[in-house]
Amino acid sequence: MAEDSENEKTEEPSQKRLDEALQRGDVVKSQEVNTWFVMGAATLVLMVFSGSMSSSLMTSMRGLVANAHQIRVDGPALPQLFQKIGIELIGGLAVPFLLLLIAAVAGNMVQHRLVWSFEAVSPKLSKISPLAGLKRLFSAQTLANFAKGLVKLIVVAVVLLALMWPERYRFEGLVTTDPAVLLPFIKVLALKLMGAVVAMLAVVAAADYFFQYRQWHERQKMSLQELKEEFKNTEGDPHIKGRLKQLRQVRMKKRMMANLPKASVVITNPTHYAVALQYERGMEAPICVAKGMDALALKIRELAGQHSIPIVENPPLARALHATVEVDDAIPAEHYKAVAEVIGFVMKLRRTPGGR
Structure with missing residues (x-):
């Protein structure tokens, strides 16, 4: 399935592809x-x-x-x-x-x-x-x-x-x-x-x-595979490199927005950073399902509000998590204690009548 998706022509053509088409008439x-x-x-x-x-x-x-x-x-x-x-x-x-x-x-x-x-x-x-x-x-x-x-x-x-x-x-x-x-x-x-x-x-x-x-x-x-081949053939052309980076960012953003409803809590800066964490009983450590800065952080906060996901303001922790954890990865061990306190607070809040 992954190979089929890479061969589907879903990506916008590169400038090299357009120039070659012009040369062919x-x-x-x-x-x-x-x-x-x-x-x-x-x-x-x-x-x-x-x-x-x-x-x-x-x-x-x-x-x-x-x-x-x-x-x-x-x-x-x-x-x-x-x-x-x-x-x-x-x-x-x-x-x-x-x-x-x-x-x-x-x-x-x-x-x-x-x-x-x-x-x-x-x-x-x-x-x-x-x-x-x-x-x-x-x-x-x-x-x-x-x-x-x-x-x-x-x-x-x-x-x-x-x-x-x-x-x-x-x-x-x-x-x-x-x-x-x-x-x-x-x-x-x-x-x-x-x-x-x-x-x-x-x-x-x-x-x-x-x-x-x-x-x-x-x-x-072009397909994603064609973009990769073109990038390989052009030996790191900066335009192709920028295009691939942009595609990865778009795909990452779509995946984060799709996974955000699974989050247990969103930790914010409160406006510059936002990190969404998922934790369920049996997990060794919470997992980052989404993170972003500025406009993306605002979007994460909006979606969290739409899905009734608790938002906790903790600027130092938000900045630290944003800098050290990647999407789909577990949080580093040095942040276990601080994150555990936040998740414990959220669980206590949910058990409280009228809490989220």
Whole structure:
């Protein structure tokens, strides 16, 4: 049982573990955040650059159509024509596409710093293993992605229906509408639809990022055995040493709080020190079940009060016991007499009517 508990991944990851994950390319990544950035950038492009893009392309195409009868398409003239059209298209669309590219990169950078790792794309047998493929197919991540996609589809459909339904009668007349009037209407409608989708995706992206972070954090957790091995391999790294010390203190505190109700008496300073002792008939000597200073001493006093455990103020004895006895150990022989007097006083108090 002790070995199983040491192998359970219950401990927070060390900085070394996080650095290794970053080197492997194992980072928090939500595709929904990237989608939100790209959709937001597309909406911004449509809002700001649609007029200038359409004017630039219209001017180019107007000249092409107006002089179509003079354009040569034989021999090398045709490739030159395509080259000219391509250059004009690139000139009109370069800035919007650059913004979309920046948005795609920004969607990754807000989640984690740039990582250059080829481990994720390196060939592995597990990637072509049918058994591994089945595990991935029915994993929690796959089910979450399916549920997320289904929710997105339903929400987008509802949003689009809510926005398009009031405009249904106007669509009938668009067939005979002049293009000069039609294009502004389409732009306004497209902006309205994209704005609604961006707002909806913001909620989805935030929820998905939280889910992906929790999944990633669970993957990085370590067992106590892994922490010990890492400490051994790093030859006493001060960060690992501090982490292990902190873990031991937390475990010790939890054990003391769990054992405190067994105490027979709590000896205090009265505020700076508190030592809880357990004594039952047949014991060779009282055992320390909890001890602490300052805030921990106050917590011990509070729990003692909740469990009706007698609290005896004896500053010299409290300081001496705190300095010489460890939790779960019997008190030293030099304190037998003083502790015996305290325990005798407590037992006498309990036999007294109205005593604790």
